[in-house]
Amino acid sequence: MTAGETLRGLLELTRPVNVIAASVLTGIGAFVAGGVTSHPVEVVAAVVATGLAVGAGNAINDYFDREIDRINQPQRAIPRGAVSPRGALLFSAALFAGAIGFALVLPRLALAIAGINLLALVAYTELFKGLPGLGNALVAYLVGSTFLFGAAAVGEIGPAAVLFLLAGVATLTREIIKDVEDLEGDREEGLRTLPIAIGERPALWVATALLVAAVLASPLPYVLEEFGAIYLAAVLPANAIMLYAAYESFSDPTAGQSRLKYGMFLAAVAFVLGRAVEVVGAA
Structure with missing residues (x-):
């Protein structure tokens, strides 16, 4: 695999459309809370942290699902060999670390939401995905919490x-x-x-x-x-x-x-x- 193919594979792991969508939802949460102009640094940090966390969660999901994907989704980055399982795991860890770094500048409530969400993203595939209703509920919480996270970033729910x-x-x-x-x-x-x-x-x-x-x-x-x-x-x-x-x-x-x-x-x-x-x- 060439470097270009590997970079493309890493980008695919993040699901760029999902990353952009989640980041926009966080921005909407901050706007709805009325803090975009008064807390621009926190808003940017929350939006970037959301994008990195979602990308990390998608990457680690593909890492855990790699054997199933060899059968059901062979075109994905890990099954087709564009990214190794170890490379996907390290890439996910790096994105999580970046998300944590940006979240550290946020108020305590936003930081708490970020911590819960990071744990949920890691635990989803291994613990909740196969449980009736619970996996659905966790996905629903994560989607809704992007708005809450954006609002908490500016200190006003x-x-x-x-x-x-x-x-x-x-x-x-x-x-x-x-x-x-x-x-x-x-x-x-x-x-x-x-x-x-x-x-x-x-x-x-x-x-x-x-x-x-x-x-x-x-x-x-x-x-x-x-x-x-x-x-x-x-x-x-x-x-x-x-x-x-x-x-x-x-x-x-x-x-x-x-x-x-x-x-x-x-x-x-x-x-x-x-x-x-x-x-x-x-x-």
Whole structure:
């Protein structure tokens, strides 16, 4: 393997799209908390730490999954020989070290969230991935916590706590629906996902009930007068899309989980609009 192929393999290990997406979510969390202009150093440190941590988590996931990937994903960096297992492990450790370095400049709450997330990323594949529901819940927490981490980095949780809840539960719902979608393949591979453990429809009802609870909590920033009517006008359609996606998943899991993703995006936009209007109004 040439140096260029190895570098390409290392980049693939990080899942660059996931790294960028998670970093953007952290930035949104900081913006929603109202601290982008007042705490620029902390925001940059949190965004970079998130990207490095996500890249590290993806790399170590591929390290632990290398034998399964030789069968299911032979084109990935380790199975095809672009990166050695030891090289992937060292690369992951270096990224984790970088994430810790950037996180050290952040407030204690953000540092605590970073520490929990780093442990969760390492433990996911070995301890939680095969456990019904728990693996889904951990992924959901990690996605939602990017908003919380960004807010904690600027020392103000505020409405980002509701965004954390909504994003986390919506992600959990989507993960369960995806498991329903992959039911036959997962059963053949001997996995113990939630739909396999308790049944397809009961799993979908669990996912729907959790989503309904999160949707009911979504108006809180408006009720508490943290955001105005613009936020409410944007988050209600997002809620409607996500609830319809959960309903649709009972007949078409593929369409349901895809539609849920759009609802999640619109919900994040609602929080950004809510904060933007507050910033403009205060100017």
